[in-house]
Amino acid sequence: MPSAATPRFSVIVPVHGVEGYIRECLESLLAQDYTDFEIIAVDDRSPDGSGAILDELAARDPRVRPVHRAENGGIGAARNTGIAEARGDYLLFLDGDDSVRPGSLRAVADRLAETGDPEILLFDHVRTYADGTVEASNSAPRLAEIRDRVVRPADHLGLLRLFAVVWNRAYRRDFFTSGGLDGRGFSFTDGLYEDALMVYTTMAAAERLAVLEQVVVEYRQRRRGSSMRSSAPRKHFVIFDQYQAVFDYLEGRPGFDDYRTVVFERMISHFLYTLARPFRIPRTHRRAYLHRAGQVYRKNEPRGFTPPPGVVGLKFKVLRTGSYAAFASLKLANGTRETAFRALGDSKRWGGRKALKTYYAVQRRLPVDENLAVYSAYWGRTPSCNPLAVHEAARELAPHLRGVWVVNPSHAASLPPGTTRIAPATFGYWKAMARAKYLVNNVNFPDSVVKRPGQVHLQTHHGTPLKRMGLDQQRFPAVARSMDFDKLMERVDRWDWSVSANPHSTEHWERVYPAPFTSLDTGYPRNDVYQRATAEDVRRIRAALGIAPGRKALLYAPTVRDHQKDAFVPRLDLARFARELGPDHVLLVRAHYFYGADPELDALAGRGALVDVSRHPSVEELCLAADALITDYSSIMFDYANLDRPIVTYADDWEMYRTCRGVTFDLLSGEPGDTPGVIATTEDELIEAFRSGAWEGGAAAALRRAFRERFCVWDDGHAAERVVRRVFLGEEGTNPPFVPLAERTPAPTPAEAAEPAGAEPVAK
Structure with a gap:
C-alpha cells in the first residue's frame, strides 16, 4: 500500500463518459503486483454512472481517490485537477477507457531506480480494437535506440516521432510542477490536442530521459465515443x-x-x-x-x-x-x-x-408514419417482455400511436385479444418496417432491415448480464464460433436508445456494444408488474396454474448452456427433488425458450410430479405465483429479486459455465451484492437447503437485501412510463423520480395473498 505522505506514483485518470470502461481501467491498476501508488480519478462531471463506480472502488481500496468536479472542464482541466491532488514522486496519466498490463508498474519503478530518477521515462504501448485485434506501436525501434542510456531529449530528435500523448511516459512530479525552461512548471490547456503541446514542451525542457522497452498501456481504439x-x-x-x-x-x-x-x-x-x-x-x-x-x-x-x-x-x-x-x-x-x-x-x-425486396425499397422512399410503432420480442414469438410493457404503457400515455407486432405464424394462435399482427417476410411486414417511426425489440431485427433517417430504434434488451455479452463473447469459443461480430455491430449501430435495468447493465452495454446510442436508465418495463400486482392477481394466477391454496410453489428456471443447445437436459433429478419436497410443495419447471418440448418433462408433468410451465406466455406471472425461485445463471434472478422473495442458486457446473460463457461477476462468492441467497452445488445440498429452512432464513434474506440494492434500484414500477415519456413523447429527465427501495411495496407473497379462512375461493 502507498505511504500516507509520498507514494511512488500518482496515476491521474480523467473520467468522462467512460462508464463501460472505467472499472476495467482502474482494476488493471489495482491488480498490479507493485502497490506503492495512488489513483487520482477525476470525475469531470460525467453524465453517466462513472462517478458512482469511482466511489464504489474507493470504498473498497483506499488507493483510489475520487475527485468530483462541480463543472465539466474537459480532459485538460481534469488532469490539472488531478495534478493538484497528486502526492507521488512520479505522475502517470491514463485515460479512463484504457488499461495497464500486469507487472507494468513494477517494471516502471525498477527502470526509474536503475536510471537515477530521470525527469521523463518513455515506454511502449499497444492499440486494441473492438474485434479483439491487438496492434503493436511503432515505438520499439525508437526506444531501442536509447536502450540503457539516459539522454537529453533535444539531442535525440527521433523521440519526437513517437506517439505524442502523455500516457506513454512517466513524469517526475517536481519537474512537472516547478521545472521547465521558465521554472513555472507545466499545465494542460483547454480543448482537444492538448497532449501535443504537453509532449513537445516537456521534451524540450527535460535534461534527463530514459526508456523502458516494454508495453505498459493498452490503448483502446473505440468504435464510437472518442472525444x-x-x-x-x-x-x-x-x-x-x-x-x-x-x-x-x-x-x-x-x-x-x-x-x-x-x-x-x-x-x-x-x-x-x-x-x-x-x-x-x-x-x-x-x-x-x-x-x-x-x-x-x-x-x-x-x-x-x-x-x-x-x-x-x-x-x-x-x-x-x-x-x-x-x-x-x-x-x-x-x-x-x-x-x-x-x-x-x-x-x-x-x-x-x-x-432487400423491391417492395421494401419503394416503401422506404415514402414518408415515415409518425404514429406507427412496430414491436417484436424474442425473434417473433408471442408479445412479451419489455416491448409488451412499453406497448401497454404507450396505449395509455401516447394513444395517438398505433402498435403492430411482428409474430411468427407458429405463435399467432396465442395472441392476446386486440393485437394487430404482421408476419415476417410479407408485404405488410416490409411496409411497416419501412414506414414506422418507432422500431421496438428486445433482440435485434434481421440484418435485412435498414433503419432509414427519421426512424427511431428502441432496444429494450431482455436481461441483466451475468454472462458475457456483445463483443466480450469474442473471448469464448463456445459462443464466438457461431457469431458474426461485424454483423452484430452493424445491428447495434441501428440503436438509438438502449433500456437498462440497473447500473451494472448500463456499464456493460456501453462497453460491449460500442455504438452511439443513448442509455435509458429507467429500470425494466417488464418488472413494473412486480410493484403493481395485487393479492387478487397472485391468487388468480396460482389458481390458473392449478396450485392449491397453502402449497408452496417453487419455480425452477435454469438457463441455456451454449455448449449444450440441442435439448433440455435437467441439471437435477426432477422426480427425486419433487418427491423430497413433499406434498406441501409444487415444483414449476420452466425450460429455456431455446429448447423444444421435452419428453421427460411431459411424462413427469403427466404423473403430477411437477408442473411444466415452459410454454407459459408470461414469465412475470410465474414469478408472481412462486414462493421462491431456483435458478442457476439465468437473468430471471435479477427480475425476481424485485419481489423480495427467496432465491436459491443451484450451480453444479459453475466452473464449466464461466469458462465456456464467461461471467461479469462471481455469483458464487457469497459476498453481499454478488449472491442472492443460498448456494447449492449438488442435488443433496439443494434438498437440504429446503429441509433445513435455510432457503428462507435470515442469512439468505441479508444476501437478498444486498443483491436488491445492487440490481433493483431502478425497478420501482414506473419504468415503462419513463421509456414512453422519453422516447415517444420526447420529455426530458427522469419522470417520475425513482422510488427508493425502502419505500416500495412489492406484490404480496402467496402467503400474504391467501384468502382468509371462510372466504369464497377464487374460481378457476
Whole structure:
C-alpha cells in the first residue's frame, strides 16, 4: 500500500463518459503486483454512472481517490485537477477507457531506480480494437535506440516521432510542477490536442530521459465515443492554438532550430491527418480549416524547410497556400481520401439494396408514419417482455400511436385479444418496417432491415448480464464460433436508445456494444408488474396454474448452456427433488425458450410430479405465483429479486459455465451484492437447503437485501412510463423520480395473498 505522505506514483485518470470502461481501467491498476501508488480519478462531471463506480472502488481500496468536479472542464482541466491532488514522486496519466498490463508498474519503478530518477521515462504501448485485434506501436525501434542510456531529449530528435500523448511516459512530479525552461512548471490547456503541446514542451525542457522497452498501456481504439468524434467541428480548430503555443514556447530558445524543424513537420502531418477525417472536419468546414492551417504554416515555417518527398510533400506545399481550391484540385495517385470514403459508402448502400425486396425499397422512399410503432420480442414469438410493457404503457400515455407486432405464424394462435399482427417476410411486414417511426425489440431485427433517417430504434434488451455479452463473447469459443461480430455491430449501430435495468447493465452495454446510442436508465418495463400486482392477481394466477391454496410453489428456471443447445437436459433429478419436497410443495419447471418440448418433462408433468410451465406466455406471472425461485445463471434472478422473495442458486457446473460463457461477476462468492441467497452445488445440498429452512432464513434474506440494492434500484414500477415519456413523447429527465427501495411495496407473497379462512375461493 502507498505511504500516507509520498507514494511512488500518482496515476491521474480523467473520467468522462467512460462508464463501460472505467472499472476495467482502474482494476488493471489495482491488480498490479507493485502497490506503492495512488489513483487520482477525476470525475469531470460525467453524465453517466462513472462517478458512482469511482466511489464504489474507493470504498473498497483506499488507493483510489475520487475527485468530483462541480463543472465539466474537459480532459485538460481534469488532469490539472488531478495534478493538484497528486502526492507521488512520479505522475502517470491514463485515460479512463484504457488499461495497464500486469507487472507494468513494477517494471516502471525498477527502470526509474536503475536510471537515477530521470525527469521523463518513455515506454511502449499497444492499440486494441473492438474485434479483439491487438496492434503493436511503432515505438520499439525508437526506444531501442536509447536502450540503457539516459539522454537529453533535444539531442535525440527521433523521440519526437513517437506517439505524442502523455500516457506513454512517466513524469517526475517536481519537474512537472516547478521545472521547465521558465521554472513555472507545466499545465494542460483547454480543448482537444492538448497532449501535443504537453509532449513537445516537456521534451524540450527535460535534461534527463530514459526508456523502458516494454508495453505498459493498452490503448483502446473505440468504435464510437472518442472525444475526437466531436459533433462540433470547430472544436477541432483548437489544434492550431495548441501547436502555436509550442512554437511560442520554443521562440528564442538557443540551440533548438533542429528541434523546431522536427516539431513543425510533425505539426503539418497532424493537420493533414485531421483534415483527412470527415468526422472531425466535414466538407462544410474545410475551407476555413485550410485557411487557418496555411496561416500557422507560414508563420512558423523554419528557414530553409524542405517538405518531405513525393505525394506527402505535395500536400505540404498545397496546405501552405491555405487555398481550398488548390487542395480540392489535388489528385493523388491512388485517388483522394474523400473519393475512397464516398465509394465505400456507395458500395454498402448498393450491396444492401440488392438484398432487400423491391417492395421494401419503394416503401422506404415514402414518408415515415409518425404514429406507427412496430414491436417484436424474442425473434417473433408471442408479445412479451419489455416491448409488451412499453406497448401497454404507450396505449395509455401516447394513444395517438398505433402498435403492430411482428409474430411468427407458429405463435399467432396465442395472441392476446386486440393485437394487430404482421408476419415476417410479407408485404405488410416490409411496409411497416419501412414506414414506422418507432422500431421496438428486445433482440435485434434481421440484418435485412435498414433503419432509414427519421426512424427511431428502441432496444429494450431482455436481461441483466451475468454472462458475457456483445463483443466480450469474442473471448469464448463456445459462443464466438457461431457469431458474426461485424454483423452484430452493424445491428447495434441501428440503436438509438438502449433500456437498462440497473447500473451494472448500463456499464456493460456501453462497453460491449460500442455504438452511439443513448442509455435509458429507467429500470425494466417488464418488472413494473412486480410493484403493481395485487393479492387478487397472485391468487388468480396460482389458481390458473392449478396450485392449491397453502402449497408452496417453487419455480425452477435454469438457463441455456451454449455448449449444450440441442435439448433440455435437467441439471437435477426432477422426480427425486419433487418427491423430497413433499406434498406441501409444487415444483414449476420452466425450460429455456431455446429448447423444444421435452419428453421427460411431459411424462413427469403427466404423473403430477411437477408442473411444466415452459410454454407459459408470461414469465412475470410465474414469478408472481412462486414462493421462491431456483435458478442457476439465468437473468430471471435479477427480475425476481424485485419481489423480495427467496432465491436459491443451484450451480453444479459453475466452473464449466464461466469458462465456456464467461461471467461479469462471481455469483458464487457469497459476498453481499454478488449472491442472492443460498448456494447449492449438488442435488443433496439443494434438498437440504429446503429441509433445513435455510432457503428462507435470515442469512439468505441479508444476501437478498444486498443483491436488491445492487440490481433493483431502478425497478420501482414506473419504468415503462419513463421509456414512453422519453422516447415517444420526447420529455426530458427522469419522470417520475425513482422510488427508493425502502419505500416500495412489492406484490404480496402467496402467503400474504391467501384468502382468509371462510372466504369464497377464487374460481378457476
